[in-house]
Amino acid sequence: MPLVFAGVCSHAPGITGRAHLAEDVAEKRDVFYDSLHRMREAMEEKDPEALIVVGAEHFANFFFDNMPAYCIGMADFYEGPIEDEEWLAIRRTRIPGAPDISRRLITEVMNDCDVAYAQEWKFDHGIAVPLHFLTPRYDLPVIPVNINCQEPPLTPLHRVWAFGKALRKACDAMPERVALVGTGGISHWPCTPDSGTINEAFDRDFLIKFVNNRKDELLAYTDEEVYRDAGHGGFEIRTFISIAAATEGATGNLWFYAPIPIFAVGCTVATMTVQ
Amino acid sequence: MPLVFAGVCSHAPGITGRAHLAEDVAEKRDVFYDSLHRMREAMEEKDPEALIVVGAEHFANFFFDNMPAYCIGMADFYEGPIEDEEWLAIRRTRIPGAPDISRRLITEVMNDCDVAYAQEWKFDHGIAVPLHFLTPRYDLPVIPVNINCQEPPLTPLHRVWAFGKALRKACDAMPERVALVGTGGISHWPCTPDSGTINEAFDRDFLIKFVNNRKDELLAYTDEEVYRDAGHGGFEIRTFISIAAATEGATGNLWFYAPIPIFAVGCTVATMTVQ
Amino acid sequence: MTIEFRSWGLRDVSLYYVQKLIYQLNRDMRVRERFGTDREALLKEYELTQEELEAIRTPDIGKLFVLGVNGQLLMHYAALHRYPWANYIQAMRDGVTKYGKVREGLYTMLEK
Amino acid sequence: MTIEFRSWGLRDVSLYYVQKLIYQLNRDMRVRERFGTDREALLKEYELTQEELEAIRTPDIGKLFVLGVNGQLLMHYAALHRYPWANYIQAMRDGVTKYGKVREGLYTMLEK
Ligand SMILES: [Fe+3]
Ligand SMILES: [Fe+3]
Numbered sequence: 001m002p003l004v005f006a007g008v009c010s011h012a013p014g015i016t017g018r019a020h021l022a023e024d025v026a027e028k029r030d031v032f033y034d035s036l037h038r039m040r041e042a043m044e045e046k047d048p049e050a051l052i053v054v055g056a057e058h059f060a061n062f063f064f065d066n067m068p069a070y071c072i073g074m075a076d077f078y079e080g081p082i083e084d085e086e087w088l089a090i091r092r093t094r095i096p097g098a099p100d101i102s103r104r105l106i107t108e109v110m111n112d113c114d115v116a117y118a119q120e121w122k123f124d125h126g127i128a129v130p131l132h133f134l135t136p137r138y139d140l141p142v143i144p145v146n147i148n149c150q151e152p153p154l155t156p157l158h159r160v161w162a163f164g165k166a167l168r169k170a171c172d173a174m175p176e177r178v179a180l181v182g183t184g185g186i187s188h189w190p191c192t193p194d195s196g197t198i199n200e201a202f203d204r205d206f207l208i209k210f211v212n213n214r215k216d217e218l219l220a221y222t223d224e225e226v227y228r229d230a231g232h233g234g235f236e237i238r239t240f241i242s243i244a245a246a247t248e249g250a251t252g253n254l255w256f257y258a259p260i261p262i263f264a265v266g267c268t269v270a271t272m273t274v275q
Numbered sequence: 276m277p278l279v280f281a282g283v284c285s286h287a288p289g290i291t292g293r294a295h296l297a298e299d300v301a302e303k304r305d306v307f308y309d310s311l312h313r314m315r316e317a318m319e320e321k322d323p324e325a326l327i328v329v330g331a332e333h334f335a336n337f338f339f340d341n342m343p344a345y346c347i348g349m350a351d352f353y354e355g356p357i358e359d360e361e362w363l364a365i366r367r368t369r370i371p372g373a374p375d376i377s378r379r380l381i382t383e384v385m386n387d388c389d390v391a392y393a394q395e396w397k398f399d400h401g402i403a404v405p406l407h408f409l410t411p412r413y414d415l416p417v418i419p420v421n422i423n424c425q426e427p428p429l430t431p432l433h434r435v436w437a438f439g440k441a442l443r444k445a446c447d448a449m450p451e452r453v454a455l456v457g458t459g460g461i462s463h464w465p466c467t468p469d470s471g472t473i474n475e476a477f478d479r480d481f482l483i484k485f486v487n488n489r490k491d492e493l494l495a496y497t498d499e500e501v502y503r504d505a506g507h508g509g510f511e512i513r514t515f516i517s518i519a520a521a522t523e524g525a526t527g528n529l530w531f532y533a534p535i536p537i538f539a540v541g542c543t544v545a546t547m548t549v550q
Numbered sequence: 551m552t553i554e555f556r557s558w559g560l561r562d563v564s565l566y567y568v569q570k571l572i573y574q575l576n577r578d579m580r581v582r583e584r585f586g587t588d589r590e591a592l593l594k595e596y597e598l599t600q601e602e603l604e605a606i607r608t609p610d611i612g613k614l615f616v617l618g619v620n621g622q623l624l625m626h627y628a629a630l631h632r633y634p635w636a637n638y639i640q641a642m643r644d645g646v647t648k649y650g651k652v653r654e655g656l657y658t659m660l661e662k
Numbered sequence: 663m664t665i666e667f668r669s670w671g672l673r674d675v676s677l678y679y680v681q682k683l684i685y686q687l688n689r690d691m692r693v694r695e696r697f698g699t700d701r702e703a704l705l706k707e708y709e710l711t712q713e714e715l716e717a718i719r720t721p722d723i724g725k726l727f728v729l730g731v732n733g734q735l736l737m738h739y740a741a742l743h744r745y746p747w748a749n750y751i752q753a754m755r756d757g758v759t760k761y762g763k764v765r766e767g768l769y770t771m772l773e774k
Contacts, residue, residue, distance in 0.1 A: 058734040063685050064678055066336065068343045068391040075566070082689075107428045114389040114430055114438070116343040119566045151732060151768050153382045159389055191733025192769065193754045227771050333622040338573050339566055350678070357577075394678045426620060426656050466621025467657065468642045502659050580692065 003171040004046035005179035006247050007039055007271040008210075008240050009133070011055065012185060013125040014263035016089045016132055022262045035256035035269040036133035042271060043134065048179035050098040050141045051134065052105070052167065053127050054243065055183045056149035056236045058190075060124035068116035069155040070163055072109065073144040074102040080123025080131075088125055090132050095123070098141035101176055105143065108170035113163045118144075130183045147242065149184065149235040157219045160238045164245025171246075182243035184236025185265040187229065194231065198259040202230045203266040206237060211252040211270055213244050233265070247272040278446040279321035280454035281522050282314055282546040283485075283515050284408070286330065287460060288400040289538035291364045291407055297537045310531035310544040311408035317546060318409065323454035325373040325416045326409065327380070327442065328402050329518065330458045331424035331511045333465075335399035343391035344430040345438055347384065348419040349377040355398025355406075363400055365407050370398070373416035376451055380418065383445035388438045393419075405458045422517065424459065424510040432494045435513045439520025446521075457518035459511030460540040462504065469506065473534040477505045478541040481512060486527040486545055488519050508540075522547040565618045565654050567596040571606065572619065576626040611638060612645020618655030677730045677766050679708040683718065684731060688738040723750060724757020730767030 014021075015032075022029040043051070060082050062068060078095045081088050099119075106117050121144050123131070131142065147163070148154060155163075171178045186206050187199035209217040218241050226234040252272035259266045289296075290307075297304040318326070335357050337343060353370045356363050374394075381392050396419050398406070406417065422438070423429060430438075446453045461481050462474035484492040493516050501509040527547035534541045571593070574581040584592045593603060605613040611628050615621070621642075628638040652658055683705070686693040696704045705715060717725040723740050727733070733754075740750040764770055 059685055059688070059732070062341060064392070064394040064681065065396075066341055066343060066346060066391050066393050068341060068346075069385065069389040071341060071343075103428065110344065110428055110430055110434065114344040114434055116341050116391055117339070117428060118341050119339040120570070121340075150734065152771070153378060153385055153392060155385055155389055159385065163389070191737045192727075193751055193758070195733075195751060224772060232768055232771075334573055334576070334620070339569065395682070425622065427659070466625045467615075468639055468646070470621075470639060499660060507656055507659075 001175060001177045003168055003180055003246065003274050004048055004177045005043045005271075006181070006243055006274050007043070008182040008243050008268065009036060009039065009130055010185055010265050010268045011126045011129040011183045012188070012263050012265040013083065013088055013129070014265070015129050015267065017087050018262050019089065022260065025260055025262070028258050028260060032256050032258065032260065032267045032269070033133070038255065039269055039271065040134045043179050046179060047177060048140065049176040050101050050143055051179045051181065052143045052145055052171070053130060053181050053183060054145040054147065054167075054239050055126040055130070056239050057124050057126045057146050058150065061118070061121055062146065062148065064151070067148055067151070068146070069148055069159070070113060071116040071118050071146040072102060072106050073097060073121045074099055074106060074117045075119045075121055078121050078123055078142065078144060081128035082122045082124050088128065090128050093138055095131065095138050096141045098143055101141070101174065101178070102143050104174060105167075105170045108173060109163075109166045112166040112169070113159070126183065130181060134181065147238045149238050152223070154223060154235060155238065157221060157238065157241060160241045161215065161219060161245040164242035165248060167242065168246035180243065180246055182239040184239035185233045186237060186240075186268065187231055188233035188265045189231035190233050190264065192232075196261050196264050197231065198261060198266045199230055200259045200266060202234070203257065203259070203268070207254055207257055207268065207270070210240055210244055211254050213247065213249070213251050213272070215244070215248065218244055243272060247274060250275050276450060276452045278443055278455055278521065278549050279323050279452045280318045280546075281456070281518055281549050282318070283457040283518050283543065284311060284314065284405055285460055285540050285543045286401045286404040286458045287463070287538050287540040288358065288363055288404070289540070290404050290542065292362050293537050294364065297535065300535055300537070303533050303535060307531050307533065307535065307542045307544070308408070313530065314544055314546065315409045318454050321454065322452060323415065324451040325376050325418055326454045326456065327418045327420055327446070328405060328456050328458060329420040329422065329442075329514045330401040330405070331514050332399050332401045332421050333425065336393065336396055337421065337423065339426070342423055342426070343421070344423055344434070345388060346391040346393050346421040347377060347381050348372060348396045349374055349381060349392045350394045350396055353396050353398055353417065353419060356403035357397045357399050363403065365403050368413055370406065370413050371416045373418055376416070376449065376453070377418050379449060380442075380445045383448060384438075384441045387441040387444070388434070401458065405456060409456065422513045424513050427498065429498060429510060430513065432496060432513065432516060435516045436490065436494060436520040439517035440523060442517065443521035455518065455521055457514040459514035460508045461512060461515075461543065462506055463508035463540045464506035465508045465539065471536050471539050472506065473536060473541045474505055475534045475541060477509070478532065478534070478543070482529055482532055482543065482545070485515055485519055486529050488522065488524070488526050488547070490519070490523065493519055518547060522549060525550050564597045564599060564602060567598055568602050568606065568614065568617060569619055569623055571596045571598075572623045572627045575630060576623065582630070610645070611641035613649055615642040615645045616649040616652055618653055618657065620656055676709045676711060676714060679710055680714050680718065680726065680729060681731055681735055683708045683710075684735045684739045687742060688735065694742070722757070723753035725761055727754040727757045728761040728764050730765055730769065732768055
């Protein structure tokens with residue numbers, strides 16, 4: 001079946017873990033949550049049989065002893081979050097995988113891109129926060145995908161494009177209805193003295209390029225420029241760009257964007273038209 | 276500098292560990308060893324500053340929790356062999372890395388192929404046996420490269436070709452003189468009831484295609500055909516094919532081939548012309 | 551709050567975890583230590599079926615081969631139990647005779 | 663038979679091993695246990711310089727930041743030592759004031 005759904009959303013531990021500290025921006029926060037709920041509904045309407053989440057984890061599973069540019073999960077089930085349940089305000093659970101779809105996805109993607117596969121994967125907030133909103137009953141089989149956005153050497157953006165297109169091709173070739181969601185911050189400086197900083201101008205500019213799916217402009221970012229203007233957290237634009245590639249030629253809708261400093265990220269929800 | 280040297284050779288624990296059990300084929304064995312020594316001399320003549328070894332390790336560093344199609348080492352030093360020293364007849368040691376060359380190699384290769392990088396790597400016999408012959412004093416900095424040849428989903432052969440070409444492009448663009456050696460078995464059935472079987476006809480046919488660098492014929496193998504005729508060990512033809520790709524357009528010389536059953540592999544030494 | 555996976559039909563076998571145990575025994579001295587001194591507690595940390603647990607405990611190298619354990623992992627498990635090479639090879643042959651063809655994994659490649 | 667690597671100029675720092683220790687402390691309950699009960703033996707298993715060992719032992723979060731430890735790893739090490747978030751952030755700031763700019767790793771990206 002052709003891919004049935006594509007979208008992007010932010011992740012950050014604060015989004016769930018510091019909800020109670022966001023009372024002074026309660027309205028903004030609640031509209032953000034609503035947008036995530038609407039995104040879940042829009043996805044559920046397409047009745048997907050599996051959800052591929054393209055994330056960028058933070059040394060939960062992958063370390064410098066074997067840091068894959070791309071990794072795709074192939075497990076029966078996953079577990080998460082690895083973080084303290086109270087701190088993240090998400091209960092630890094098992095999440096069903098889709099090993100058979102995974103295996104076909106990986107085999108197909110490997111024709112164009114070179115991925116690692118993983119039969120075990122513990123989700124950190126990078127995937128656990130989106131799932132908390134998108135499949136809160138954990139009744140939708142999930143296929144996690146990771147792009148190394150943590151430490152160079154990082155995969156270049158034109159390869160991210162190739163990867164997004166490979167994912168799309170593989171999904172379209174499958175009999176199953178598959179949904180695809182990318183998740184990353186735009187500008188942010190996590191876990192450093194600049195933590196909490198958000199470059200709203202950078203984010204809005206990026207999002208215009210993203211929802212209009214302007215390939216050339218999206219691929220024109222350099223890592224140095226991103227590091228300077230959007231922080232090392234900005235390397236996670238790779239997750240968004242993979243979704244733009246998977247929906248090349250189509251445009252999207254920005255459902256929500258607002259910097260919410262207590263969440264330490266410009267909070268984003270957007271969908272892309274799937275043609 | 277353009278790549279200065281390219282070749283391939285077999286690996287197998289028996290090559291060093293069961294040398295004393297090969298007395299009945301002592302002449303064949305010694306010609307094989309001589310060929311490896313000559314290969315070292317031919318390489319040393321080019322005065323390389325680093326040696327890239329494209330191998331296929333056997334669950335020494337990589338497991339199903341994160342199995343990269345391709346991985347390139349980026350460590351200061353490596354250690355090996357992990358196997359019992361007496362059993363393998365190779366002393367455990369540290370082997371110098373070339374972290375700076377590695378980083379540039381990985382960054383450049385990533386423009387075309389998607390690799391994992393590794394800042395720690397323990398060599399098993401897959402790399403330790405070739406190094407024992409090619410740099411016996413461990414005074415040449417080494418960059419290990421792995422292609423998953425163990426368990427599917429395996430990288431398809433046309434991607435191996437792309438990878439070999441990417442390695443070559445990266446080497447040619449470097450100021451350093453770099454040597455490149457691939458190492459794998461051709462037909463063999465390691466660690467199964469068929470261990471010790473060698474399909475000489477398959478091997479010789481493959482080697483004709485290899486030394487003549489017939490791309491189309493090399494890429495025409497299917498995994499099923501290889502599994503049937505050359506065993507699961509035959510998946511390691513990927514390492515040889517990456518060297519053919521790195522020397523596309525050139526041909527090579529088969530310095531040695533003979534099935535030596537006590538070594539459980541058709542023992543091969545060949546070089547490719549580097550143009 | 552653990553989801554029951556049997557109902558999903560997802561976990562009839564756990565070849566991954568058998569292989570993970572063996573991989574870690576091969577690579578990690580501390581896991582090997584615990585395998586000697588605290589075996590049952592260690593085994594509880596893997597998601598093993600009764601059949602797999604039994605094959606690990608015995609050890610039944612032939613059964614483990616038939617369950618689909620990769621030989622590049624399995625030979626080390628046999629070596630840990632001081633199997634000479636020839637006995638390791640024979641154990642796999644005996645396993646196939648006794649339990650039938652390999653059920654899963656690499657060595658079923660041509661049956662799919 | 664260990665080659666002396668200093669002579670190769672290869673091992674002036676060992677950021678990889680500092681980060682490996684912290685990564686394993688974050689992920690592996692048994693490493694964390696040994697960090698409590700058998701710390702010096704554990705530390706010996708990593709290739710750490712005196713400066714790194716001292717920063718780990720103190721713990722000197724600011725120094726570890728300046729040595730180049732990635733914050734996504736470091737924050738967990740601070741949490742292990744019960745640093746409230748604000749104190750973790752302040753410790754990095756103090757580190758830069760006291761020891762100067764970050765010397766290696768991700769946060770030196772624009773200086774290369
Ligand atoms: Fe993130
Ligand atoms: Fe091999």
